[in-house]
Amino acid sequence: MRHGKKINHLSRKKGHRDAMLSNMACSLIEHKRINTTVAKAKALQRYVEPLLTKAKNDTTHSRRIVFKYLQQKEALSELFRSVAPKIADRPGGYTRIIKTGFRLGDGAETALIELVDYNELYLNEDSTKKTRRSRRSRGTKKSDSSEE
Numbered sequence: 741m742r743h744g745k746k747i748n749h750l751s752r753k754k755g756h757r758d759a760m761l762s763n764m765a766c767s768l769i770e771h772k773r774i775n776t777t778v779a780k781a782k783a784l785q786r787y788v789e790p791l792l793t794k795a796k797n798d799t800t801h802s803r804r805i806v807f808k809y810l811q812q813k814e815a816l817s818e819l820f821r822s823v824a825p826k827i828a829d830r831p832g833g834y835t836r837i838i839k840t841g842f843r844l845g846d847g848a849e850t851a852l853i854e855l856v857d858y859n860e861l862y863l864n865e866d867s868t869k870k871t872r873r874s875r876r877s878r879g880t881k882k883s884d885s886s887e888e
Contacts, residue, residue, distance in 0.1 A: 747783075750780065761787045765815075768855065773854035775851070777849060778837070784835075792819075798820055798824065827856075834857075836853070836856050840852050
């Protein structure tokens with residue numbers, strides 16, 4: 741029985757799995773989105789989100805802890821310089837997994853995992869939705885009652 745075992749082993753030993761997730765996390769931070777299988781994307785999401793939370797606090801201690809997992813100076817500097825300020829006000833949910841179908845060779849289910857704040861399509865949609873919400877008649881009633 742596998743009660744309480746939350747980690748997906750991905751058919752790899754611990755050293756291989758840790759190295760693979762570290763490399764995938766560095767690629768995700770560098771390129772902002774990567775294509776992989778759904779199982780690896782879910783494992784990567786659980787691996788990288790605590791690192792992104794740590795990166796919001798730019799101290800020497802948090803840099804050393806994140807470097808222990810990433811092992812690449814370029815990815816670390818990219819994370820703390822450009823990614824962390826963009827996600828500073830977000831309370832969580834820094835990555836998004838979008839399923840993209842099945843791979844031709846072996847039929848594995850593939851997915852696109854990306855950093856949420858770096859997709860221009862979703863950002864433009866959100867900004868138009870916000871402007872529509874502010875134009876509702878309900879919003880003008882509140883402003884009229886506050887003036888009186």
